[in-house]
Amino acid sequence: MDERRGEDADQAAGTAHVAADATHGLAVLGMISFLELASFSRLAADASLAPALEQRLELSGMARHALDRMARVGSRISELGGEPTAAMTPFSGSLVEFDSRTVPSTWWERLLKAYVGYGVADDFCRVLAGAVDPTTRTLVQDVLDDERHARLVVELLAAARAEDPTLAPRLALWGRRLVGEALRVVQEVLQRHPALRELLPVAMGEAPEEAQQKLFARLTAEHSRRMDRLGLAA
Amino acid sequence: MDERRGEDADQAAGTAHVAADATHGLAVLGMISFLELASFSRLAADASLAPALEQRLELSGMARHALDRMARVGSRISELGGEPTAAMTPFSGSLVEFDSRTVPSTWWERLLKAYVGYGVADDFCRVLAGAVDPTTRTLVQDVLDDERHARLVVELLAAARAEDPTLAPRLALWGRRLVGEALRVVQEVLQRHPALRELLPVAMGEAPEEAQQKLFARLTAEHSRRMDRLGLAA
Numbered sequence: 001m002d003e004r005r006g007e008d009a010d011q012a013a014g015t016a017h018v019a020a021d022a023t024h025g026l027a028v029l030g031m032i033s034f035l036e037l038a039s040f041s042r043l044a045a046d047a048s049l050a051p052a053l054e055q056r057l058e059l060s061g062m063a064r065h066a067l068d069r070m071a072r073v074g075s076r077i078s079e080l081g082g083e084p085t086a087a088m089t090p091f092s093g094s095l096v097e098f099d100s101r102t103v104p105s106t107w108w109e110r111l112l113k114a115y116v117g118y119g120v121a122d123d124f125c126r127v128l129a130g131a132v133d134p135t136t137r138t139l140v141q142d143v144l145d146d147e148r149h150a151r152l153v154v155e156l157l158a159a160a161r162a163e164d165p166t167l168a169p170r171l172a173l174w175g176r177r178l179v180g181e182a183l184r185v186v187q188e189v190l191q192r193h194p195a196l197r198e199l200l201p202v203a204m205g206e207a208p209e210e211a212q213q214k215l216f217a218r219l220t221a222e223h224s225r226r227m228d229r230l231g232l233a234a
Numbered sequence: 235m236d237e238r239r240g241e242d243a244d245q246a247a248g249t250a251h252v253a254a255d256a257t258h259g260l261a262v263l264g265m266i267s268f269l270e271l272a273s274f275s276r277l278a279a280d281a282s283l284a285p286a287l288e289q290r291l292e293l294s295g296m297a298r299h300a301l302d303r304m305a306r307v308g309s310r311i312s313e314l315g316g317e318p319t320a321a322m323t324p325f326s327g328s329l330v331e332f333d334s335r336t337v338p339s340t341w342w343e344r345l346l347k348a349y350v351g352y353g354v355a356d357d358f359c360r361v362l363a364g365a366v367d368p369t370t371r372t373l374v375q376d377v378l379d380d381e382r383h384a385r386l387v388v389e390l391l392a393a394a395r396a397e398d399p400t401l402a403p404r405l406a407l408w409g410r411r412l413v414g415e416a417l418r419v420v421q422e423v424l425q426r427h428p429a430l431r432e433l434l435p436v437a438m439g440e441a442p443e444e445a446q447q448k449l450f451a452r453l454t455a456e457h458s459r460r461m462d463r464l465g466l467a468a
Contacts, residue, residue, distance in 0.1 A: 005267065037290070039290070040278070041281065041282035044274070044275060044277070044278030044279070044282075048278075048279065052324055053355065054319060057319060064301050067298050085288060085291060092287050165235065
């Protein structure tokens with residue numbers, strides 16, 4: 001039997017029959033678990049470069065919360081019969097290229113990178129979680145519902161912009177570059193992970209061919225809303 | 235009145251009358267609290283460079299434990315009437331030069347740096363804690379009694395040396411450089427913090443002029459013991 005033909009047939013029937021089974025839930029949870037670990041690493045690195053001890057402590061505390069979230073996601077992975085480290089492994093290289101393409105040159109660019117990057121990643125995870133089992137979905141929504149980092153960035157950047165009026169246009173440009181690179185990661189993740197790709201039409205309530213386009217429109221709109229919040233043009 | 239004369243008079247009377255008051259306890263706790271934060275940052279950075287996901291998770295978990303220890307030390311600072319962030323602040327620049335002088339060029343050098351650096355720092359803290367109030371002393375001993383990182387380094391380096399026989403002599407050299415730089419930090423910390431300097435003769439049971447010399451002998455001996463454990467010449 002032609003394997004590809006079987007795969008195509010599955011894909012064609014995609015929207016109609018793919019429901020949330022454990023494989024799909026585990027793929028979403030594995031990705032989120034890895035993203036929380038990456039978030040831990042990035043926040044810890046940001047913390048160690050923070051100009052003041054107070055900010056260093058605040059960001060270190062946030063890094064710690066990312067590990068807590070990773071542990072909560074890991075528990076759900078175990079409940080679904082998976083193994084947390086194994087579930088994360090397929091995603092463990094997914095940010096290497098993004099990081100090498102978006103090396104911040106200032107503390108403010110660094111803060112904005114985390115804000116934009118987590119924003120897109122969290123929105124993507126929320127969309128996919130809409131198509132998995134209700135317990136997993138509720139957990140994901142709860143885990144991603146943490147506004148502390150965004151509030152800190154909004155507050156620090158507002159103060160910095162008040163002192164340096166040339167900062168806003170430079171950061172707006174940096175934000176556009178970041179979102180472009182972040183959307184590219186989303187595209188690559190979908191290409192490499194069939195289980196996530198299969199969830200997308202269900203999550204978006206669209207045919208497979210439209211689902212991805214609509215996803216990117218939504219991620220872009222959410223990004224613009226976040227940049228608005230910073231007073232920066234998207 | 236000549237301020238310097240007053241300070242000299244205090245120093246001369248040092249060993250005889252200095253007992254563990256809250257100022258001394260707060261200085262020791264402030265230093266340990268900052269060292270735990272620094273330990274968090276270094277372990278998180280090591281984690282993000284770990285060659286395998288399992289090691290990354292293990293080191294991230296250890297980074298998290300450093301923050302837990304910082305929080306425990308912070309509680310004791312509050313009990314003694316201090317403010318945790320304020321108590322840490324005087325120490326917040328104390329590792330900058332050490333770090334710039336000891337940039338690891340390989341993953342193994344990085345692991346050894348943490349092992350040697352924490353080792354010296356922990357021993358120094360343990361010595362000083364011997365001269366403060368019993369509650370603080372017990373807390374410090376308990377907080378520093380964490381062998382997990384050392385065990386991991388011993389295990390990973392043993393495996394690496396088995397694969398590459400040229401590693402041992404290079405790491406032995408690196409270890410000597412690290413301990414030299416670490417002892418230099420201890421010396422600078424003592425110079426800059428009179429409260430810690432005053433504790434030293436009490437802690438070592440020696441006259442001020444001998445106490446520092448004896449401290450360095452002890453720190454060096456403990457370092458040799460740790461290098462022995464790795465099978466490396468100190």
